[in-house]
Amino acid sequence: MTASRPWWERGVIYQIYPRSFQDSDGDGIGDLAGIEARLDHVAALGVDAIWLSPIFPSPMADFGYDVADYCGIEPMFGDLAGFDRLLAAVHARGLKLLLDFVPNHSSDRHPWFVASRSSRDDPKRDWYIWRDPGPHGGPPNNWISDFGGSAWTWDAATGQYYLHAFLKEQPDLNWRNPDLRHAMMEAMRFWFDRGVDGFRIDVLWHIVKAEGLPDNPPNLDWSPDRTERDRVIQRHSTDQPEAHAISADMRALADSYGGRVLVGEIFLPNDRHARWYGTPERPQVHLPFNFQLIENDWNAEMLRSMIAAYEASLPSHGWPNWVIGSHDAPRIAARIGEAQARVAAMLLLTLRGTPTLxxxxxxxxxRVIIPQDRICDPQDLRQPGLGIGRDRSRTPIAWDAGPHAGFSTAEPWLPLHPDWSTRNVAAQAGDPGSMLTLYRDLLALRRAEPALAVGSFALVDAPAGVLAYDRIEGDRRLGILLNLRDTAVMVDWQGMVMLSTQDGEPEPGMLRANEGLILS
Incomplete structure:
Protein backbone atom coordinates (compact mmCIF):
# COMPACT_ATOMS: atom_id res chain seq x y z
CA MET A 1 0.00 0.00 0.00
CA THR A 2 1.16 3.54 -0.78
CA ALA A 3 0.52 4.73 2.78
CA SER A 4 3.03 2.22 4.15
CA ARG A 5 5.87 3.72 2.12
CA PRO A 6 8.00 6.57 3.51
CA TRP A 7 6.55 9.94 2.57
CA TRP A 8 9.61 10.85 0.54
CA GLU A 9 9.17 7.77 -1.68
CA ARG A 10 5.54 8.40 -2.56
CA GLY A 11 5.77 12.20 -2.44
CA VAL A 12 6.82 15.08 -4.68
CA ILE A 13 9.24 17.88 -3.70
CA TYR A 14 8.82 21.50 -4.83
CA GLN A 15 11.90 23.73 -4.83
CA ILE A 16 11.42 27.35 -3.83
CA TYR A 17 14.12 29.93 -4.57
CA PRO A 18 13.21 32.36 -1.77
CA ARG A 19 14.54 35.52 -3.45
CA SER A 20 12.14 34.98 -6.34
CA PHE A 21 8.96 33.51 -4.87
CA GLN A 22 7.14 36.42 -3.19
CA ASP A 23 8.25 39.72 -1.70
CA SER A 24 6.27 40.87 1.34
CA ASP A 25 8.09 44.07 2.31
CA GLY A 26 8.57 45.97 -0.95
CA ASP A 27 12.32 45.63 -1.41
CA GLY A 28 12.04 43.63 -4.63
CA ILE A 29 13.43 40.47 -3.01
CA GLY A 30 11.35 37.51 -1.90
CA ASP A 31 11.24 36.50 1.76
CA LEU A 32 9.81 34.02 4.27
CA ALA A 33 6.61 35.98 4.88
CA GLY A 34 6.08 36.02 1.12
CA ILE A 35 6.46 32.25 0.94
CA GLU A 36 3.95 31.86 3.75
CA ALA A 37 1.49 34.10 1.89
CA ARG A 38 1.71 31.89 -1.21
CA LEU A 39 1.54 28.47 0.44
CA ASP A 40 -1.98 27.85 -0.82
CA HIS A 41 -0.59 27.79 -4.36
CA VAL A 42 1.91 25.12 -3.37
CA ALA A 43 -0.71 23.07 -1.55
CA ALA A 44 -3.13 23.35 -4.49
CA LEU A 45 -0.48 21.99 -6.84
CA GLY A 46 -0.58 18.71 -4.97
CA VAL A 47 3.06 18.38 -3.92
CA ASP A 48 4.18 16.94 -0.59
CA ALA A 49 7.26 18.92 0.45
CA ILE A 50 8.98 22.26 -0.04
CA TRP A 51 12.74 22.66 -0.36
CA LEU A 52 14.03 26.17 0.32
CA SER A 53 17.30 27.33 -1.21
CA PRO A 54 19.56 28.85 1.51
CA ILE A 55 17.98 31.31 3.93
CA PHE A 56 20.88 31.55 6.43
CA PRO A 57 22.75 34.79 7.19
CA SER A 58 25.02 35.54 4.24
CA PRO A 59 26.91 38.39 2.56
CA MET A 60 25.30 37.04 -0.64
CA ALA A 61 28.52 36.75 -2.65
CA ASP A 62 26.91 33.59 -4.07
CA PHE A 63 23.33 34.36 -3.08
CA GLY A 64 23.18 32.43 0.16
CA TYR A 65 25.59 29.61 -0.66
CA ASP A 66 28.19 31.57 1.33
CA VAL A 67 26.86 30.95 4.85
CA ALA A 68 27.91 33.24 7.72
CA ASP A 69 25.84 31.46 10.40
CA TYR A 70 24.41 27.96 10.06
CA CYS A 71 21.88 28.50 12.86
CA GLY A 72 20.26 31.79 11.90
CA ILE A 73 18.09 33.50 9.28
CA GLU A 74 19.31 36.14 6.84
CA PRO A 75 17.54 39.42 7.83
CA MET A 76 16.70 40.01 4.16
CA PHE A 77 14.39 36.99 4.44
CA GLY A 78 13.11 37.44 7.99
CA ASP A 79 14.09 36.03 11.37
CA LEU A 80 13.81 32.83 13.37
CA ALA A 81 10.34 33.73 14.62
CA GLY A 82 9.23 34.22 11.02
CA PHE A 83 10.78 30.91 10.09
CA ASP A 84 8.90 29.17 12.89
CA ARG A 85 5.65 30.70 11.63
CA LEU A 86 6.40 29.51 8.10
CA LEU A 87 7.25 26.01 9.31
CA ALA A 88 4.00 25.83 11.30
CA ALA A 89 2.03 27.05 8.26
CA VAL A 90 3.70 24.44 6.05
CA HIS A 91 2.92 21.65 8.49
CA ALA A 92 -0.65 22.90 8.94
CA ARG A 93 -1.20 22.24 5.23
CA GLY A 94 0.12 18.71 5.51
CA LEU A 95 3.38 19.60 3.77
CA LYS A 96 7.00 18.98 4.73
CA LEU A 97 9.84 21.52 4.72
CA LEU A 98 13.45 20.87 3.71
CA LEU A 99 16.31 23.32 4.12
CA ASP A 100 19.40 23.69 1.93
CA PHE A 101 22.49 22.71 3.96
CA VAL A 102 25.89 23.92 2.65
CA PRO A 103 28.63 21.74 4.19
CA ASN A 104 31.54 22.14 1.76
CA HIS A 105 32.28 25.79 2.47
CA SER A 106 31.22 28.76 4.56
CA SER A 107 31.37 32.48 3.97
CA ASP A 108 34.74 34.15 4.54
CA ARG A 109 32.82 36.31 7.02
CA HIS A 110 31.72 33.35 9.13
CA PRO A 111 33.20 33.77 12.65
CA TRP A 112 34.92 30.42 12.18
CA PHE A 113 36.90 31.66 9.19
CA VAL A 114 37.58 35.05 10.74
CA ALA A 115 39.21 33.19 13.63
CA SER A 116 40.93 30.72 11.30
CA ARG A 117 42.69 33.41 9.27
CA SER A 118 43.58 35.50 12.32
CA SER A 119 46.62 33.38 13.17
CA ARG A 120 48.28 30.10 12.27
CA ASP A 121 47.97 29.21 15.95
CA ASP A 122 44.25 29.88 16.28
CA PRO A 123 42.27 26.81 17.44
CA LYS A 124 40.07 27.08 14.35
CA ARG A 125 42.97 27.31 11.88
CA ASP A 126 42.48 23.66 10.94
CA TRP A 127 38.73 24.09 10.45
CA TYR A 128 39.65 25.25 6.94
CA ILE A 129 42.24 24.04 4.44
CA TRP A 130 45.47 26.08 4.56
CA ARG A 131 48.73 25.28 2.79
CA ASP A 132 52.14 26.79 2.13
CA PRO A 133 52.96 27.92 -1.41
CA GLY A 134 53.92 25.30 -3.97
CA PRO A 135 57.52 24.56 -5.01
CA HIS A 136 57.57 27.51 -7.41
CA GLY A 137 56.03 29.96 -4.97
CA GLY A 138 52.51 29.88 -6.36
CA PRO A 139 49.37 27.96 -5.33
CA PRO A 140 49.90 24.57 -3.63
CA ASN A 141 48.43 22.62 -6.59
CA ASN A 142 46.66 23.00 -9.93
CA TRP A 143 43.07 22.80 -8.67
CA ILE A 144 40.64 25.14 -10.42
CA SER A 145 37.62 26.82 -8.86
CA ASP A 146 34.25 25.83 -10.28
CA PHE A 147 33.80 29.54 -10.96
CA GLY A 148 37.13 29.84 -12.81
CA GLY A 149 40.64 30.72 -11.69
CA SER A 150 42.78 29.01 -9.09
CA ALA A 151 41.01 27.28 -6.22
CA TRP A 152 43.57 28.90 -3.88
CA THR A 153 43.75 32.45 -2.49
CA TRP A 154 46.82 33.94 -0.83
CA ASP A 155 46.46 35.33 2.68
CA ALA A 156 49.34 37.75 3.22
CA ALA A 157 48.70 38.16 6.96
CA THR A 158 49.44 34.51 7.76
CA GLY A 159 51.59 33.65 4.75
CA GLN A 160 49.53 30.72 3.43
CA TYR A 161 46.93 29.90 0.80
CA TYR A 162 43.39 28.76 1.63
CA LEU A 163 41.29 26.47 -0.56
CA HIS A 164 37.94 27.39 -2.11
CA ALA A 165 36.17 25.19 -4.64
CA PHE A 166 33.99 28.15 -5.58
CA LEU A 167 34.47 31.88 -4.88
CA LYS A 168 37.33 33.14 -2.72
CA GLU A 169 34.55 34.37 -0.42
CA GLN A 170 33.60 30.69 0.10
CA PRO A 171 36.54 28.97 1.85
CA ASP A 172 36.30 25.18 2.01
CA LEU A 173 35.74 23.59 5.39
CA ASN A 174 38.08 20.84 6.58
CA TRP A 175 35.88 17.82 7.30
CA ARG A 176 38.92 15.83 8.39
CA ASN A 177 38.93 17.97 11.57
CA PRO A 178 36.72 16.28 14.22
CA ASP A 179 35.78 19.56 15.90
CA LEU A 180 34.54 21.05 12.63
CA ARG A 181 32.67 17.87 11.87
CA HIS A 182 30.95 17.96 15.28
CA ALA A 183 30.03 21.64 14.86
CA MET A 184 28.39 20.99 11.48
CA MET A 185 26.44 18.02 12.80
CA GLU A 186 25.22 20.20 15.65
CA ALA A 187 24.01 22.76 13.09
CA MET A 188 21.94 20.05 11.41
CA ARG A 189 20.64 18.99 14.82
CA PHE A 190 19.61 22.61 15.55
CA TRP A 191 17.19 22.57 12.62
CA PHE A 192 15.96 19.04 13.21
CA ASP A 193 15.14 20.08 16.78
CA ARG A 194 13.23 23.03 15.35
CA GLY A 195 11.07 20.66 13.32
CA VAL A 196 12.43 20.72 9.76
CA ASP A 197 11.76 17.55 7.80
CA GLY A 198 15.12 17.19 6.09
CA PHE A 199 17.88 18.78 4.07
CA ARG A 200 19.02 19.07 0.51
CA ILE A 201 22.81 18.90 0.96
CA ASP A 202 24.78 21.15 -1.38
CA VAL A 203 27.75 19.68 -3.37
CA LEU A 204 27.98 16.72 -1.00
CA TRP A 205 30.54 14.94 -3.15
CA HIS A 206 32.97 17.84 -2.68
CA ILE A 207 33.31 17.78 1.10
CA VAL A 208 36.52 15.71 1.49
CA LYS A 209 39.74 16.18 -0.48
CA ALA A 210 42.46 13.61 -1.13
CA GLU A 211 45.22 13.38 1.47
CA GLY A 212 48.25 15.37 0.35
CA LEU A 213 46.15 17.42 -2.10
CA PRO A 214 47.89 16.13 -5.26
CA ASP A 215 47.46 17.83 -8.64
CA ASN A 216 44.37 16.91 -10.60
CA PRO A 217 45.13 15.26 -13.96
CA PRO A 218 44.70 17.46 -17.05
CA ASN A 219 41.59 16.99 -19.16
CA LEU A 220 42.87 16.25 -22.65
CA ASP A 221 39.37 16.83 -24.11
CA TRP A 222 39.07 20.38 -22.80
CA SER A 223 38.35 23.20 -25.27
CA PRO A 224 38.02 26.97 -24.71
CA ASP A 225 34.24 26.87 -25.12
CA ARG A 226 34.00 24.90 -21.85
CA THR A 227 34.32 26.22 -18.31
CA GLU A 228 37.84 26.73 -16.99
CA ARG A 229 37.13 24.19 -14.23
CA ASP A 230 37.05 21.47 -16.88
CA ARG A 231 40.71 22.00 -17.79
CA VAL A 232 41.40 19.37 -15.14
CA ILE A 233 39.60 16.21 -14.04
CA GLN A 234 38.50 16.62 -10.42
CA ARG A 235 39.89 13.28 -9.36
CA HIS A 236 41.49 14.39 -6.09
CA SER A 237 39.28 17.37 -5.17
CA THR A 238 35.91 15.55 -5.16
CA ASP A 239 34.25 12.17 -4.44
CA GLN A 240 36.79 10.86 -1.95
CA PRO A 241 36.10 7.56 -0.11
CA GLU A 242 36.18 9.26 3.31
CA ALA A 243 33.18 11.41 2.37
CA HIS A 244 30.89 8.39 2.48
CA ALA A 245 31.41 7.93 6.21
CA ILE A 246 30.32 11.54 6.73
CA SER A 247 27.26 10.98 4.56
CA ALA A 248 26.42 7.90 6.65
CA ASP A 249 26.78 9.91 9.87
CA MET A 250 24.40 12.54 8.50
CA ARG A 251 21.92 9.79 7.66
CA ALA A 252 22.21 8.28 11.14
CA LEU A 253 21.46 11.70 12.63
CA ALA A 254 18.43 12.16 10.36
CA ASP A 255 17.15 8.67 11.11
CA SER A 256 17.41 9.31 14.84
CA TYR A 257 14.63 11.91 14.41
CA GLY A 258 12.36 9.61 12.38
CA GLY A 259 10.70 10.48 9.09
CA ARG A 260 13.39 12.93 7.99
CA VAL A 261 14.97 12.85 4.53
CA LEU A 262 18.38 13.79 3.11
CA VAL A 263 18.78 14.73 -0.55
CA GLY A 264 22.39 14.87 -1.70
CA GLU A 265 23.58 17.05 -4.59
CA ILE A 266 25.93 14.72 -6.47
CA PHE A 267 27.07 15.04 -10.11
CA LEU A 268 28.76 11.71 -10.90
CA PRO A 269 28.50 8.79 -13.36
CA ASN A 270 25.98 6.10 -12.42
CA ASP A 271 28.39 3.66 -10.77
CA ARG A 272 29.90 6.30 -8.47
CA HIS A 273 26.57 8.05 -7.95
CA ALA A 274 24.97 4.84 -6.66
CA ARG A 275 27.57 4.50 -3.88
CA TRP A 276 25.98 7.47 -2.09
CA TYR A 277 23.02 5.29 -1.15
CA GLY A 278 25.38 3.38 1.13
CA THR A 279 24.44 -0.11 2.22
CA PRO A 280 21.37 -1.44 4.06
CA GLU A 281 23.55 -1.76 7.17
CA ARG A 282 25.13 1.69 6.78
CA PRO A 283 22.82 3.81 4.62
CA GLN A 284 23.79 7.25 3.37
CA VAL A 285 21.53 9.90 1.81
CA HIS A 286 18.01 8.79 0.98
CA LEU A 287 18.07 10.48 -2.44
CA PRO A 288 21.35 11.20 -4.26
CA PHE A 289 20.05 13.81 -6.69
CA ASN A 290 19.78 12.55 -10.28
CA PHE A 291 20.21 15.35 -12.84
CA GLN A 292 20.29 13.25 -16.00
CA LEU A 293 17.08 14.68 -17.45
CA ILE A 294 18.83 18.07 -17.36
CA GLU A 295 22.23 16.93 -18.60
CA ASN A 296 21.26 14.79 -21.63
CA ASP A 297 19.88 15.49 -25.08
CA TRP A 298 16.09 15.46 -25.38
CA ASN A 299 15.20 12.58 -27.66
CA ALA A 300 13.46 9.28 -27.09
CA GLU A 301 16.44 7.06 -27.83
CA MET A 302 18.77 8.92 -25.47
CA LEU A 303 16.19 9.06 -22.70
CA ARG A 304 15.35 5.38 -23.03
CA SER A 305 18.96 4.25 -22.74
CA MET A 306 19.69 6.73 -19.94
CA ILE A 307 16.66 5.67 -17.89
CA ALA A 308 17.51 1.99 -18.33
CA ALA A 309 21.13 2.53 -17.31
CA TYR A 310 20.15 4.59 -14.26
CA GLU A 311 17.57 2.04 -13.11
CA ALA A 312 20.12 -0.77 -13.55
CA SER A 313 22.71 1.11 -11.50
CA LEU A 314 20.53 1.44 -8.40
CA PRO A 315 21.21 -0.82 -5.42
CA SER A 316 18.29 -2.99 -4.30
CA HIS A 317 17.62 -0.63 -1.38
CA GLY A 318 17.99 2.55 -3.48
CA TRP A 319 14.97 4.63 -4.46
CA PRO A 320 15.28 6.67 -7.70
CA ASN A 321 14.65 10.38 -8.10
CA TRP A 322 14.30 12.78 -11.03
CA VAL A 323 14.49 16.50 -11.71
CA ILE A 324 14.04 18.59 -14.89
CA GLY A 325 14.84 22.04 -13.49
CA SER A 326 16.66 23.84 -10.70
CA HIS A 327 18.08 27.20 -9.69
CA ASP A 328 21.33 26.27 -11.49
CA ALA A 329 20.01 24.89 -14.81
CA PRO A 330 18.35 26.49 -17.84
CA ARG A 331 14.57 26.23 -17.58
CA ILE A 332 13.03 23.20 -19.24
CA ALA A 333 10.69 25.28 -21.46
CA ALA A 334 13.67 27.36 -22.60
CA ARG A 335 15.63 24.22 -23.44
CA ILE A 336 13.03 22.22 -25.37
CA GLY A 337 10.09 24.57 -26.00
CA GLU A 338 6.69 24.73 -24.35
CA ALA A 339 5.13 21.84 -26.29
CA GLN A 340 7.84 19.43 -25.18
CA ALA A 341 7.92 20.97 -21.68
CA ARG A 342 4.40 19.57 -21.28
CA VAL A 343 5.70 16.14 -22.27
CA ALA A 344 8.59 16.61 -19.83
CA ALA A 345 6.11 17.31 -17.03
CA MET A 346 4.38 13.99 -17.74
CA LEU A 347 7.72 12.19 -17.88
CA LEU A 348 8.90 13.67 -14.59
CA LEU A 349 5.69 12.80 -12.75
CA THR A 350 5.28 9.27 -14.09
CA LEU A 351 8.80 7.84 -13.87
CA ARG A 352 9.57 5.57 -10.92
CA GLY A 353 11.05 7.62 -8.11
CA THR A 354 10.71 10.91 -6.25
CA PRO A 355 10.27 13.95 -8.55
CA THR A 356 11.43 17.45 -7.70
CA LEU A 357 9.67 20.38 -9.36
CA ARG A 367 13.69 31.94 -22.01
CA VAL A 368 14.52 35.11 -20.11
CA ILE A 369 17.11 37.51 -21.48
CA ILE A 370 19.09 39.13 -18.68
CA PRO A 371 20.47 42.53 -19.78
CA GLN A 372 24.18 42.97 -19.17
CA ASP A 373 23.59 45.58 -16.47
CA ARG A 374 21.19 43.26 -14.60
CA ILE A 375 23.46 40.19 -14.42
CA CYS A 376 23.97 39.15 -10.79
CA ASP A 377 25.38 35.63 -11.03
CA PRO A 378 29.09 35.59 -10.08
CA GLN A 379 29.65 32.50 -12.21
CA ASP A 380 28.42 34.36 -15.30
CA LEU A 381 30.32 37.55 -14.43
CA ARG A 382 33.60 35.66 -13.98
CA GLN A 383 33.27 33.58 -17.18
CA PRO A 384 31.32 35.70 -19.67
CA GLY A 385 30.35 34.41 -23.07
CA LEU A 386 29.96 30.74 -22.10
CA GLY A 387 26.20 30.86 -21.64
CA ILE A 388 26.42 29.46 -18.10
CA GLY A 389 24.59 32.24 -16.29
CA ARG A 390 22.14 31.06 -13.64
CA ASP A 391 20.11 34.29 -13.37
CA ARG A 392 17.86 33.10 -16.20
CA SER A 393 16.47 30.33 -14.00
CA ARG A 394 16.16 32.49 -10.89
CA THR A 395 13.79 35.16 -12.15
CA PRO A 396 10.64 35.81 -10.09
CA ILE A 397 7.37 33.94 -10.51
CA ALA A 398 4.55 35.94 -12.07
CA TRP A 399 1.43 35.68 -9.94
CA ASP A 400 -0.94 37.96 -11.85
CA ALA A 401 -1.09 40.73 -14.43
CA GLY A 402 -0.80 43.53 -11.86
CA PRO A 403 2.24 45.73 -11.22
CA HIS A 404 5.46 43.70 -11.08
CA ALA A 405 3.36 40.57 -11.68
CA GLY A 406 2.12 40.52 -8.08
CA PHE A 407 5.59 39.50 -6.94
CA SER A 408 6.46 42.83 -5.31
CA THR A 409 5.40 46.45 -5.04
CA ALA A 410 8.90 47.39 -6.24
CA GLU A 411 11.11 46.52 -9.20
CA PRO A 412 12.12 42.85 -8.78
CA TRP A 413 15.78 42.07 -8.21
CA LEU A 414 15.88 40.22 -11.56
CA PRO A 415 13.70 40.93 -14.60
CA LEU A 416 10.51 38.98 -15.17
CA HIS A 417 9.96 36.69 -18.16
CA PRO A 418 8.81 38.74 -21.16
CA ASP A 419 5.27 37.30 -21.37
CA TRP A 420 4.54 37.60 -17.65
CA SER A 421 1.33 39.61 -18.16
CA THR A 422 -0.31 36.57 -19.79
CA ARG A 423 1.88 33.78 -18.40
CA ASN A 424 1.09 33.97 -14.71
CA VAL A 425 -0.55 31.87 -12.02
CA ALA A 426 -3.85 33.77 -11.99
CA ALA A 427 -4.25 33.53 -15.77
CA GLN A 428 -3.49 29.82 -15.85
CA ALA A 429 -5.43 28.77 -12.75
CA GLY A 430 -8.77 28.93 -14.53
CA ASP A 431 -7.58 27.71 -17.93
CA PRO A 432 -8.20 23.97 -18.46
CA GLY A 433 -5.55 23.85 -21.18
CA SER A 434 -2.79 25.65 -19.26
CA MET A 435 0.52 24.29 -18.09
CA LEU A 436 -0.54 24.88 -14.48
CA THR A 437 -3.69 22.81 -14.96
CA LEU A 438 -1.63 20.03 -16.53
CA TYR A 439 0.70 19.95 -13.53
CA ARG A 440 -2.23 19.91 -11.11
CA ASP A 441 -3.91 17.10 -13.05
CA LEU A 442 -0.70 15.06 -13.21
CA LEU A 443 -0.08 15.48 -9.50
CA ALA A 444 -3.69 14.59 -8.64
CA LEU A 445 -3.49 11.45 -10.79
CA ARG A 446 -0.17 10.49 -9.24
CA ARG A 447 -1.69 10.85 -5.77
CA ALA A 448 -4.73 8.77 -6.75
CA GLU A 449 -2.80 5.98 -8.49
CA PRO A 450 -0.32 3.96 -6.39
CA ALA A 451 1.08 2.57 -9.64
CA LEU A 452 2.39 6.06 -10.49
CA ALA A 453 3.59 6.88 -6.98
CA VAL A 454 5.36 3.68 -5.95
CA GLY A 455 4.71 1.05 -8.63
CA SER A 456 7.30 -0.91 -10.55
CA PHE A 457 8.61 0.27 -13.92
CA ALA A 458 9.10 -1.43 -17.28
CA LEU A 459 10.23 0.11 -20.56
CA VAL A 460 8.10 -0.88 -23.57
CA ASP A 461 9.05 -1.06 -27.25
CA ALA A 462 7.76 1.89 -29.27
CA PRO A 463 8.22 3.54 -32.68
CA ALA A 464 11.17 5.86 -33.25
CA GLY A 465 10.75 9.13 -31.41
CA VAL A 466 8.39 7.67 -28.81
CA LEU A 467 9.30 6.80 -25.22
CA ALA A 468 6.97 4.20 -23.72
CA TYR A 469 6.83 2.46 -20.35
CA ASP A 470 4.43 0.84 -17.91
CA ARG A 471 3.90 1.49 -14.22
CA ILE A 472 2.53 -1.48 -12.28
CA GLU A 473 1.18 -1.94 -8.78
CA GLY A 474 -0.56 -5.22 -8.03
CA ASP A 475 -3.14 -5.85 -10.77
CA ARG A 476 -3.09 -2.21 -11.86
CA ARG A 477 -1.03 -1.40 -14.98
CA LEU A 478 -0.77 2.09 -16.48
CA GLY A 479 0.89 2.82 -19.81
CA ILE A 480 2.76 6.03 -20.60
CA LEU A 481 3.41 7.07 -24.20
CA LEU A 482 5.48 10.19 -24.89
CA ASN A 483 5.97 11.56 -28.39
CA LEU A 484 9.21 13.53 -28.34
CA ARG A 485 8.81 14.65 -31.94
CA ASP A 486 6.84 17.51 -33.48
CA THR A 487 5.12 15.18 -35.96
CA ALA A 488 2.36 12.64 -35.35
CA VAL A 489 3.33 8.98 -34.91
CA MET A 490 1.25 5.84 -35.47
CA VAL A 491 1.17 3.82 -32.22
CA ASP A 492 -1.01 0.79 -31.59
CA TRP A 493 -2.21 1.85 -28.16
CA GLN A 494 -5.17 0.41 -26.33
CA GLY A 495 -7.00 1.25 -23.12
CA MET A 496 -8.72 4.28 -21.64
CA VAL A 497 -6.98 7.66 -21.89
CA MET A 498 -6.62 8.96 -18.35
CA LEU A 499 -4.71 12.11 -19.27
CA SER A 500 -3.21 13.78 -22.32
CA THR A 501 -0.76 16.67 -22.40
CA GLN A 502 -2.96 18.27 -25.08
CA ASP A 503 -6.52 19.52 -25.42
CA GLY A 504 -9.10 17.61 -27.41
CA GLU A 505 -9.65 13.92 -27.92
CA PRO A 506 -6.56 11.82 -28.74
CA GLU A 507 -6.76 10.00 -32.06
CA PRO A 508 -7.02 6.20 -31.77
CA GLY A 509 -3.86 4.46 -32.87
CA MET A 510 -1.92 7.71 -33.04
CA LEU A 511 0.10 10.06 -30.90
CA ARG A 512 -0.27 13.66 -31.96
CA ALA A 513 2.84 15.80 -32.33
CA ASN A 514 4.37 16.58 -28.93
CA GLU A 515 1.73 14.53 -27.12
CA GLY A 516 2.01 12.46 -23.98
CA LEU A 517 -0.66 10.01 -22.85
CA ILE A 518 -1.36 8.07 -19.67
CA LEU A 519 -3.46 4.97 -20.40
CA SER A 520 -5.18 2.48 -18.15
Missing amino acids: YQGDEIGIG
Missing part, protein backbone atom coordinates in the same frame (compact mmCIF):
# COMPACT_ATOMS: atom_id res chain seq x y z
CA TYR A 358 11.27 23.81 -9.67
CA GLN A 359 9.20 26.91 -9.05
CA GLY A 360 7.90 28.56 -12.21
CA ASP A 361 8.09 25.44 -14.35
CA GLU A 362 4.44 24.81 -13.46
CA ILE A 363 3.49 27.88 -15.54
CA GLY A 364 6.04 27.17 -18.26
CA ILE A 365 8.42 30.09 -17.78
CA GLY A 366 10.71 29.97 -20.80
